[in-house]
Amino acid sequence: MKKAVLIGNPSVGKSLIFNNLTGLGVEVSNYPGTTVGIMSGIVRYGEAEFSITDLPGIYSISGKSDEERLVREYLVTGDSDLIVAVLDAKHLERNLYLLLQIAELRKPSVIVLNMMDDAKSAGKIIDSAALSVKFGVPVIETIATEGKNLEKIAEYVLGDNLSIPKIIPRYDHHIEAAAKSLQKYHNISEAEALFALENVTLSTLSPDIMESALVIAAEIEKRHMMSPQQIIGANRHNTAKSITDDVTSIAPVRKRRNLDSLLTKSFPGIPILILTMIGILAVVFVVGGFLEETIIGLMTTYISEPFHALGLASLPDTVGGAVILALMSGLGIAFPYVFLFYLFISILEDTGYLTRAAFLADRGMHHLGLHGQGLIPLVLSFGCSVPAIMSTRLLPTRRERIIASVLVTMLPCSARTVVISGIVASFIGFGAAFSIYGIVFMLVFALGVVLSKITPGEQYGMILEMSELRKPIPKYVFRKAWMRVKEFLYIAMPLLLISSVILGLFEYFGLVTMFESFIDPISYAVLGLPGFAFTALLFGILRKEMAFETLAIMGGTTDLAAILSSGQLYIFALVCVLFVPCISTVAVLMKEIGVKPAALITVFTLTLGISLGALLNIIFMIV
Amino acid sequence: MTFELSEDILEAILNTGKETVKVSSLGNLVSGDTDGFGKAVTCLVEKGYLNESVAGVSLTEKGAKKAAQVARKHAVLTSFLTEVLGNEPDNASKEACLMEHTISSETIEKLDTFLEERNPTEHEGHAELTKRSPIISLSECPEGSLLHVSMIKCFAKHSRLIDLGVIPGELITLRRKLANNAVVITVKGCDIALSPEVAENIMVERCNPR
Ligand SMILES: Nc1nc2c(ncn2[C@@H]2O[C@H](COP(=O)(O)OP(=O)(O)OP(=O)(O)O)[C@@H](O)[C@H]2O)c(=O)[nH]1
Ligand SMILES: [Mg+2]
Numbered sequence: 055m056k057k058a059v060l061i062g063n064p065s066v067g068k069s070l071i072f073n074n075l076t077g078l079g080v081e082v083s084n085y086p087g088t089t090v091g092i093m094s095g096i097v098r099y100g101e102a103e104f105s106i107t108d109l110p111g112i113y114s115i116s117g118k119s120d121e122e123r124l125v126r127e128y129l130v131t132g133d134s135d136l137i138v139a140v141l142d143a144k145h146l147e148r149n150l151y152l153l154l155q156i157a158e159l160r161k162p163s164v165i166v167l168n169m170m171d172d173a174k175s176a177g178k179i180i181d182s183a184a185l186s187v188k189f190g191v192p193v194i195e196t197i198a199t200e201g202k203n204l205e206k207i208a209e210y211v212l213g214d215n216l217s218i219p220k221i222i223p224r225y226d227h228h229i230e231a232a233a234k235s236l237q238k239y240h241n242i243s244e245a246e247a248l249f250a251l252e253n254v255t256l257s258t259l260s261p262d263i264m265e266s267a268l269v270i271a272a273e274i275e276k277r278h279m280m281s282p283q284q285i286i287g288a289n290r291h292n293t294a295k296s297i298t299d300d301v302t303s304i305a306p307v308r309k310r311r312n313l314d315s316l317l318t319k320s321f322p323g324i325p326i327l328i329l330t331m332i333g334i335l336a337v338v339f340v341v342g343g344f345l346e347e348t349i350i351g352l353m354t355t356y357i358s359e360p361f362h363a364l365g366l367a368s369l370p371d372t373v374g375g376a377v378i379l380a381l382m383s384g385l386g387i388a389f390p391y392v393f394l395f396y397l398f399i400s401i402l403e404d405t406g407y408l409t410r411a412a413f414l415a416d417r418g419m420h421h422l423g424l425h426g427q428g429l430i431p432l433v434l435s436f437g438c439s440v441p442a443i444m445s446t447r448l449l450p451t452r453r454e455r456i457i458a459s460v461l462v463t464m465l466p467c468s469a470r471t472v473v474i475s476g477i478v479a480s481f482i483g484f485g486a487a488f489s490i491y492g493i494v495f496m497l498v499f500a501l502g503v504v505l506s507k508i509t510p511g512e513q514y515g516m517i518l519e520m521s522e523l524r525k526p527i528p529k530y531v532f533r534k535a536w537m538r539v540k541e542f543l544y545i546a547m548p549l550l551l552i553s554s555v556i557l558g559l560f561e562y563f564g565l566v567t568m569f570e571s572f573i574d575p576i577s578y579a580v581l582g583l584p585g586f587a588f589t590a591l592l593f594g595i596l597r598k599e600m601a602f603e604t605l606a607i608m609g610g611t612t613d614l615a616a617i618l619s620s621g622q623l624y625i626f627a628l629v630c631v632l633f634v635p636c637i638s639t640v641a642v643l644m645k646e647i648g649v650k651p652a653a654l655i656t657v658f659t660l661t662l663g664i665s666l667g668a669l670l671n672i673i674f675m676i677v
Numbered sequence: 678m679t680f681e682l683s684e685d686i687l688e689a690i691l692n693t694g695k696e697t698v699k700v701s702s703l704g705n706l707v708s709g710d711t712d713g714f715g716k717a718v719t720c721l722v723e724k725g726y727l728n729e730s731v732a733g734v735s736l737t738e739k740g741a742k743k744a745a746q747v748a749r750k751h752a753v754l755t756s757f758l759t760e761v762l763g764n765e766p767d768n769a770s771k772e773a774c775l776m777e778h779t780i781s782s783e784t785i786e787k788l789d790t791f792l793e794e795r796n797p798t799e800h801e802g803h804a805e806l807t808k809r810s811p812i813i814s815l816s817e818c819p820e821g822s823l824l825h826v827s828m829i830k831c832f833a834k835h836s837r838l839i840d841l842g843v844i845p846g847e848l849i850t851l852r853r854k855l856a857n858n859a860v861v862i863t864v865k866g867c868d869i870a871l872s873p874e875v876a877e878n879i880m881v882e883r884c885n886p887r
Binding site for chain 1: 782790844875
């Protein structure tokens with residue numbers, strides 16, 4: 055089977071093309087660094103098939119970041135048959151820089167000029183035939199959001215004659231001479247010789263090649279007062295510029311309103327940022343609360359009450375009741391909040407607003423030992439900690455990745471929002487719900503300040519490309535929110551059903567009472583909570599929202615105010631939000647930052663959650 | 678239309694220092710061949726270098742960049758011809774006018790570095806004549822200025838800047854600057870946000886019309 059690989063700058067639409075061709079659902083979002091890993095899929099076109107791989111977006115294949123290294127190794131040592139170079143037509147010149155580097159690898163390639171709609175509305179007319187002649191490979195013009203011309207990519211991959219780029223960028227003559235001699239002496243390709251001169255490591259370049267390249271590079275640097283890396287970069291940019299000038303012409307366009315004059319200024323940018331965040335939470339509370347009440351009301355009248363009215367024997371009644379209660383708390387309570395939240399996060403991601411927010415937040419993030427980009431994982435963490443921790447890979451240093459991962463773990467994800475809104479907002483009030491956020495934010499801030507002082511490692515500033523502002527397309531927003539909620543329905547719901555039935559049976563056979571009589575005194579003494587609430591908290595380690603659902607199941611009702619006081623509910627929610635990340639989060643933490651830091655975070659949050667809960671218990675008792 | 682004429686027109690508009698210039702008054706500003714002058718202006722408007730309105734023509738962002746590039750070439754060439762070769766300033770300027778259209782940006786950068794090394798102080802003294810501005814850090818420039826990148830300090834730390842096109846010789850626009858000196862610049866049509874500590878490492882010259 056043929057293998058194709060998608061390469062290009064960040065946010066040019068590679069993942070959207072991948073999704074459209076394969077029918078799979080990888081993340082597509084409007085900020086640079088959405089894709090952080092390698093993902094492959096099979097494309098079926100007519101009778102034939104081929105495999106295609108989506109890679110993280112990069113600006114250069116000779117860069118030093120993890121993604122750039124990953125893509126470089128994949129390209130040079132991988133066994134792909136065709137490189138599909140995806141370009142943003144509107145920003146052709148900047149995108150050509152990477153294309154020139156790819157062309158020098160002399161591997162079969164095809165150029166995909168995506169975002170033709172954007173280029174057109176910016177008044178850029180690109181002569182793709184001329185571009186194709188210059189590079190010696192075909193050019194396909196596409197609009198990935200409309201699926202336009204994507205089948206031509208498949209057609210070309212499956213075709214018989216794949217062409218190899220023939221363009222030769224002109225380099226400074228010292229560079230060219232140096233590359234020639236390295237090539238001849240060590241029997242390597244021109245691209246490899248240039249990598250060596252740029253002091254870029256590659257598995258195919260032996261240490262002695264690197265060493266001799268280093269000597270030549272030093273010679274060139276002395277003569278030019280510029281490192282070969284800078285000279286080669288400048289030469290490539292010049293080539294890119296002259297090609298762009300040759301193939302583009304400008305059509306006059308109507309000037310459009312530029313929202314950036316509002317969004318990137320301190321005023322009104324920062325108030326807008328804060329209002330957006332609070333607004334999203336408030337809407338989730340209000341609309342989620344309304345949906346919850348409606349769904350629970352309907353389920354009680356039409357499912358729960360008729361079932362118990364059947365007057366079954368007590369064992370089937372217990373088991374059936376447990377199933378119904380699990381359905382009610384899962385679909386009725388958790389689902390509306392989770393879905394709404396993901397909907398808003400998806401909208402936020404697709405507008406391109408996140409990069410503006412990151413720019414404005416740069417200053418504040420410095421206090422936390424992070425830079426502007428660090429805001430992106432923090433915002434994503436309101437959805438789910440797992441992808442948020444993975445997205446910390448877009449941060450430039452390990453130091454920042456560790457700090458951001460810790461803070462992400464602390465911030466309330468949508469599951470914890472379910473707990474906060476379902477328990478605190480519904481039974482105590484909005485003010486109390488926001489106060490939990492307030493406490494968590496203060497803790498996160500304090501922790502960030504401390505971490506920025508104690509975490510070792512170097513610091514680089516933010517260099518972040520602002521994504522294009524776009525109107526989110528409803529179809530894609532819903533699809534993305536649905537994709538994320540599906541995970542909830544397929545993994546969390548079965549888990550909830552099974553544990554609910556098991557708990558029901560335990561209760562029936564008196565096991566729960568035994569455990570509770572053992573845990574009850576401790577739980578009361580420390581947190582002021584009854585034993586069943588503490589057991590529910592433990593379920594929160596599996597998945598956060600399960601703490602809440604299990605509380606309802608163990609209390610035997612979704613009306614929590616009937617079984618616990620406001621103070622108890624508040625303590626329950628706060629402890630649940632803070633203590634121990636859920637197991638999936640712990641797993642991803644171990645993978646991304648190592649076992650030891652992950653264990654440290656777990657122990658730390660456990661201590662923090664329990665001691666804050668205990669403190670609050672004492673305060674409530676005194677008051 | 679000739680390529681030289683259109684570059685001369687852009688340069689002339691920039692040199693007036695005014696936002697909008699009447700087309701009729703432009704004719705006097707551009708020396709030499711004025712055949713097909715109107716055609717050249719129309720062509721520049723079509724290509725997106727000029728905006729045309731009732732009040733006259735004004736430079737678009739792209740036009741201003743191009744004009745600044747040509748003006749700079751002119752200034753460096755004139756310096757070279759007078760200071761190094763000892764030509765008469767008048768003749769030097771005329772000859773610079775001819776060469777500025779064909780010389781590459783790379784050569785100009787090298788020539789400029791050469792002039793600077795040869796005689797830094799005198800060259801500074803020449804600053805007014807060659808319209809060269811002092812080299813300052815990006816953080817010191819006001820919002821909206823059109824800038825010419827001269828050097829990146831500790832570039833090894835910020836090698837991504839090279840990949841994004843922030844290289845010596847490139848013209849960039851300072852779009853936004855916050856109170857803490859975090860900036861947004863436009864390079865090759867893309868907006869890039871930079872932390873203050875990155876911005877202060879980018880050394881630039883201002884080339885806005887005064
Ligand atoms: N208008 C328009 N938008 C597009 C087009 N193609 C992609 N987009 C949008 O561009 C954004 C980025 O798309 P992605 O597919 O995530 O980009 P990517 O290249 O995978 O980005 P990274 O994973 O960050 O490297 C999304 O918001 C898409 O909806 C297009 O042809 N036209
Ligand atoms: Mg992607």
